[in-house]
Amino acid sequence: MLQDLIHEYLQQDRGNEISLTIPIHEDKRDVKKFRMSDAGKCRLMRYWKRQGKEMTPPGVEARRNMELGNVLHAWVIQALSDVGALESAEIELEDEHRIGHYDVIVSKGSRRILYDLKTVNGKQWYWKVDKRKGPDTHQVFQLVTYASVMSVDECSIAYVHRESLQIEEFPVSQAQFLEIVNDDWKILIDAWNDQREPAINTEPWECKYCPYNLSCSYASF
16 A cells, blocks of 8 residues: 555655655663564563663664665655655654654554554565565564554555665564564563563574674674
8 A cells, every 4th residue: 555655646746845854763762661663682682772781883884774764764754644644653652661663654544554664675675575575573573562552453564665665565463463472572571570681582683783792692693
């Protein structure tokens, strides 16, 4: 559906000016709670982040990608607003132990769809979309976490190609993943309440991109 809405936006006579308000969530944010956006990632990393342990700052390439992601997110939100499909975007969610911001809710008729927007390069698009590998586990966990503290009809991860602005959606069943997502959070929150470091549970790729990979004795990359 998002691709159709973007197509509708591109058919409009918008003139020669685009004005974007870009919501940016800085790395140096409040760490008094776990970040919902870290759902499904290594529990030890998430524990250390809430403790405020010093992280290795992202490199120039990572910062460029984050900036480009912010711009493209803002552009998609602008487009959805202009075609009248945007209900809300970048709204903060919070409970006792977690805080986060969901990307966008689209209203189409009676349907309210929660979208998590992921900007990807050509290589990522090839594997996730062309080869139908689909979303990473932590991306699914992140979306289901958002949905678990709000009320929506559907959830979907939408990949946005950085070069072509093509969009591909992968619906996510909250019912299918809710129990395992809640179990993951329970293990982490119980560890926090007991003030003990949780065991690592990394995906193979995580250590390479972890902000603690230079100081973590478990890191392998």
